[in-house]
Amino acid sequence: MKKHIFPGLIVAAVLGGCSMAPTHERPTLPVPDAFAGKTNTSAKKATDIGWKEFFKDVRLQAVIQTALENNRDLKIAALRIEESRALYGIQRADRLPTINAAADGSRARTPADLSSSDASTISTRYDVGVSLASYELDFFGRVKSLSDAALSTYLATEEAKRSAHISLVAEVAKAYLAERAFAEQYALAEKSYAAREESLKLAKMRFKVGATSALDLAQYESLMQSAKVSLVTLARQRAQAENALAVLTGKPLADLPPAQALSAQGVLGDIHAGLPSELLNNRPDLRQAEQKLMAANANIGAARAAFFPRIALTGSYGTASSSLSGLFESGSRAWSFAPQLVMPIFDTGRNINNLDLAWARKNIAVAEYEKAIQVAFREVADALVGRKFLVQQVDAQDAVMKAEAERLKLSEARYNSGISSSLDVLDAQRQLFSAEQALVQARLLQLTNSIDLYRSLGGGISDTLPFVEKK
Template sequence: MMKHMNEQLGRPLAIALLSASVLAGCSLAPTYVRPEAPVANAYPTAEAQAAGDATAIGWRAFFPDPRLQALITAALENNRDLRIAALRIEEARAQYNIQSADQWPNLNANAAGSRSRTPADLSPTRTAVISNSYQVGLNLAAFELDFFGRVRSLKDAALAQYLATEEARRAAQISLVAEVAKAYLAERAFAEQEEIAQKTYESRRTGYDLAKQRFDVGASSALDLRLNETLVQTARVSLATLKRQRAQAENALTLLIGRPLTDLPAPQPLSEQNIVTDIPAGLPSDLLERRPDIRSAEQQLKSANANIGAARAAFFPRISLTAGIGTASSELSGLFDAGSRTWSFVPQMVLPIFDAGRNRGNLNLAEARNNIAVANYERAIQIAFREVSDTLVARATLEEQIDAQQAVLTAEEERLKLAEQRYQNGVASSLDVLDAQRELFSAQQSLVQARLLRLTNAIDLYRSLGGGLNEQSVAANGSQK
């Protein structure tokens, strides 16, 4: 008899589970089609057509400065924003595991016992009755047969969200590597400008002392003295400003790497930063595969597309199974005796008839969110295209700007020498010397800024092409070096 009851329960349950597994492939979600990239097929610069892959260049090869490499390593280990992004992945993975678990039956073992007394006036026998009940068994609780793909669509949406979060962490790492490098170079630029300002201030201070001595003996006018004093105070203002800016740059760098700036290799000047500046950009279509932020936006779009399937499935009947099998007895010792077996089989179907437009509203919401995801995906592509285009346009002129600025500096140095010679020979006034000193200081500061712009542009291009995720360079055959 127990075998017969097992067959009574097991046969319909097995048929239902088999049907669910067969129909689990059904889905009402729209077929996903990647939207067309809303950008041109090529970048505005002709040289950008050269084939290349910035993602294959490891950041250690791209940034050869040992101090910068140590800073990036520390940032990848300690940066709190990157740590939060990694924890977001764990959160999304857990959410996906929760959602995917709904595709499988949940079996629960249960054991229960009760003891109750029925008073005589309520007992059919008119005598007080003490009753006992004990039961042990397995329960299948409300397992949904996913005939219309609702559970599967929700699982697909959760999976896409998880993948989007993982891509977002990769994008965060790329941005972090670039921001650390730019912050480091900015600090180095302020340090070099501060050194120039310090030397200029000391030189002008010496010049002012000489001008004051000449004024005291009547060899120069008060105008010359005040002009020298103006130059001294101007250099002093620049020095104080650069000290503040350098300290703030160090604070920004400390925040990025997540720990104090200690135990680091010696820094290198901007002129010796051999950062790769000739990365080939390739084609805009390459960005779709190389930029994690674009891949993240596409996964968000896939998630929204899957949610449409879940919203559509809500219009159809929802079928669920509740079942149980076990043993029960009025005596604990009789739980497993012959004839104590129990079972139940409760299929249930819910068909929505009137919901005041709730399901229609949910479908409209899912479709609206899908349209938003499409727009976000297209916007991510457009932003990436613009970032690459801007850096390519700037790269074409920055080298020329540095050459021109170096020529300006050389000319100003010669001008100052000539002005000092003419002044000593009595041919020119002190105004010519003071003006040459002022222009030389400006040219020195501008050259440092031009070098920083060139290096920053190279970093921006590296980041905008998806570089910075790999630590070591990847060769064409896939090996690392």
């Protein structure tokens, strides 16, 4: 038995490395060779900046840490890795023989009319030994290709978890800053409502003594009610933002450090963008798409190998006897060896269609990979454009707010001196409130854009799990 099986296993080990899968080559980048505009080459790359270095606000750091520990989507992504690792282990096991130990006993009665001795007989048989299950000699790399496909799928799942990690950090940060923006706008609305309520009281007093008209009083009333609408709206939006943040963090937030204003966040904005080709190694979602492409490529090898013969080995070695006491006596050795060769001849086009299917799925994977690269390029390009103009927008909006504050001050002075009407004061109050709200929104846009640039360049990848090396 051993003389027959072991040479076959040696041949399988030597030829098992053969593969009929096409050689994997990265498609040509469907994007320009460089990003538009100039970037500071002396600045740090996003991949070298951990999220704790990027986000300076200790309250935000605590929120992100809570999310990384409790977010359900991230937990699901981690469990997907375990699932894919197990599936790869199952597929990889087919590359080595499966040997089982077995003990068997049987007792049977044969009727006289079926017995060669014309008398009923009772036979007994006991077997103990090891058996080799049907093991395929992988001459044409079918099993290896399936194993490679499973490995690439496993690695793609690993990259998906990293991508989820980076995206979660960015989404939590943006949700937190959105809640802070609503809080600041709510505080401004509260201040505006209190001021307009006081103005309405004064207008009522002036109306009673005939110092102002009913029209002016109605305008003060309208302005106060508008401020109340803004106050209630912002209260609702802030509560909803808090709920969204609680879902991302996976648990209610408590015992957090004091909050900082948007203007004091200190988020890093000066990041070196690098070249578009660097995104292929820096972004987990692109590496995930490439692993899926490699899996589709390996499946082509398995589909090609299906056109060639399959050789499988089945055998057993042990002892057999008609009595338990005779199992290990001299001469009780028993063995069997049953090689099998299967050659496809007519399968109604099954193998051809499987190969066509494998090629179609590879072409789909190529298109998805190229699309992922284009999306990544656009995300970086948009964030770079935003970085260029949002600084100017915030500065301009700040100047508008200061000008409106000065205008209100002068309008109130002219009104108190009897030079202008209350309409000028009311209009100045409305414009100042709008300018203050717009400034908060502009600062939020600037911070959100910085986060998008950091994420789109693969920022925070150094904080994810180590790479899984192909063995």
